[in-house]
Amino acid sequence: MKTFRDAVKEVRFSLRKLAAFEIIMNMFIVFLVFYLVLLIFGAKTLYALIPTLLYAAIFSIRRMRQSASSLVEERYSTLKEKFRTAVENQYKENPVVNELQAEVMRSLRKVEESSFFNNRETYIKSGVIVFLCFLIFFFSPISLAGIFQFDLSKIIPGDGSPGALLSDEEAYPGASTGGAEQAGEIFGDEEIYGKLSVAKLGEDELFVEFNPGGHEINLRDVKDVREVEFEETYPTEIAASSGEVLEENIPKEQQELVKNYFKQLVQEG
């Protein structure tokens, strides 16, 4: 038969399970919010773990300090004062305490774990998590750092945007050589090549090398046209023949008739 102490342990375990579930859900939300903010401003998203872990530590300690007795008594007024008195005196053995424990055990049978579970709050939190996930998917190819002229990666190290980690030359070797330099004299580097950027597909970086076509004309390399003599004879392998598919087996005496028919069509038309 379950003793009072076992019943108290069970109640505490159930309440701690529910508290852990709540904290994990809240951690998800905190993590996703910070992840989204860092993603939008181009910062390293791994730093979202810091506030998440802080939240987890603070709220776990808070919930640990909250006594199970007060939570149960809040929900079930019939156990008010009785439950905590019985729990605090659970190691005493006397007729009055035994009777109190028996009474509390009878009342605990009516206590349901589900009564401590806030369904509405859980549904709302689940919805918020799903919404945040969608926002993250939506914002992942976009960086608002350029639009708002604010690059968070200058404060928090970024995810590899060239400005933060590499210089332009290191990022794009050869991008400023040869014709590019000459072209730059006329148009300016940026106007010809545009802003150097790294295409991003999700988190993958693709180095896109723009080879400025048509500008690599080195006038020093221009020579006179080379005279070439074309051969008059065609290669023998080149032959044209009518497609056999188009050949019709019309008798000779009727070929004249067909020819005149088409001539007449032309004259009439």
Added chain:
Amino acid sequence: MQAYQKLFDELFTEVGKVVVGQRNVIEQVLVAILSDGNALLEGYPGLAKTLSVRTLARIMDLRFSRIQNTPDLMPSDITGTYIIEEKDGKRQFKFNPGPIFANLVLADEINRATPKTQSALLEAMQEKQVTVGTSTYKLELPFFVLATQNPIEQEGTYPLPEAQADRFLLKIKADYPSVEEETEIINRYTVATGEKRLKVVLNKDKVFELQNLTRQVPIAKDLKERILKLVTATRMQKDMIDYGASPRASIGLVVACKARALINGRNHVSAEDIKEMAYPVLRHRIILNFEAERKGLTNDDAITQLLQKVK
């Protein structure tokens, strides 16, 4: 606990056959008995103080004695004295026990007795023994003293000093009955009826058992802390109280709350018990300062304010 509650209900019913109303007074007297303490009962004359205690003694099958304190009362009038007895042609001193040798002692108007006489009674209350000459005589248990005081006609009296008043667990205030109760009193006591036959509900062994059970009633930690905060607040509230309650008050309040819980059929102490027992336990243990008295505050008002603070 159901069985015990039935017992107390029966007790109140039996007392109710003789005493009309004063339920609060009877309950608090019972609390003092179960807590193995003594009580100081303050009330105007004619409020059935003596009758209540006498009736309780009958229902609990305890020996009852009454001491009417007067300024000329000597300590030996309370404790007893040696008398010369002639037996078999020989004279010898024999100790003649005084009225204090009972289970329930009603000391009427204790403030009228001299301090010397008061101290003899107080020694018996504290030590449960009496010293006469060189001999010490143990008092029969259970031993309970209910001392009374008249709140009016204080001239020529010897008010109990604070240190002596602290030895009483409770100071119970008896109030006038309500109109309905007084109507019942008139109806009952203006017709010729014989003495009411009362059933013995408790006996000595049962009283010991209940006193033992009282100490076993559990109390939650936060309620214990609330009691401590309340008692220490009486010492900290210097804007209202000159002298606060001693640790004896903390012990007394805890035990009194346990007794009240038992009387009400509960197997645990509740916040309601603290609220009810704070007044009888603390009112005689605090001394208000001049400023509070000037404002017309009473000890009960001060306790009410402190209870609000420590909620």
